[in-house]
Amino acid sequence: MAHALVPSSANAAQPPMELIETEQHPRAQIKFAMDSSENEMPDKKPIELPVSRFAEPECSYEVHLDSADGPLVDRKITIGEQLFHRWECGYEAEHNKEPSSFKNSSDNSLYCMMVHSCTISSGKQSDQSGLRRNRRRHRRQNEFVVLEIVDEFGCSIYTNITPEIHYIGDLRAVLEVQAFALDYDQPAVFFKCNVRLLLKINGRCRRPNCIKK
Incomplete structure (x- = not known):
């Protein structure tokens, strides 16, 4: 069984990689895997920005x-x-x-x-x-x-x-x-x-x- 160790986040523009095991070919297969922890939306209420009001004459x-x-x-x-x-x-x-x-x-x-x-x-x-x-x-x-x-x-x-x-x-x-x-x-x-x-x-x-x- 071959192991391919893929560096995590080698390129900032690509999603992080993980270790893939393969028995089909001695060469390592490189695949991209999304890190779900970085893509989950925080369970928080939207931040309300202050509204500027102009005084009317x-x-x-x-x-x-x-x-x-x-x-x-x-x-x-x-x-x-x-x-x-x-x-x-x-x-x-x-x-x-x-x-x-x-x-x-x-x-x-x-x-x-x-x-x-x-x-x-x-x-x-x-x-x-x-x-x-x-x-x-x-x-x-x-x-x-x-x-x-x-x-x-x-x-x-x-x-x-x-x-x-x-x-x-x-x-x-x-x-x-x-x-x-x-x-x-x-x-x-x-x-x-x-x-x-x-x-x-x-x-x-x-x-x-x-x-x-």
């Missing part, structure tokens, strides 16, 4: 008179007055500082904002989900008019009434409009918009570009 909405930095609207408005709807997002540390002067500057933020799905109505609105489902521009809700003026991509639908939203940096937006009414017997106009935070890619914002009409 907080957003605010205000309506100003005459300019984006003008006085806040705190009285009844007459038709034709110039109004500036202003949205601004920032982190908690920034909110404790003085209000921004809305200068053009680069924001070192992971996010940028997009104002979208804006509607106006002659009565207070409860939810916009129904408007998004049926995709109608104009409808009646509880006997008052609801009109979509900015679509889901942040583009103005009626540019002769509401121009495109103007963005200043990543986290500021302004919409300049003249006050108007929807119904003669209901002069109050309720304005509602959604704000979405977009994660920037390679430091650039991915807001859709609105086509000029």
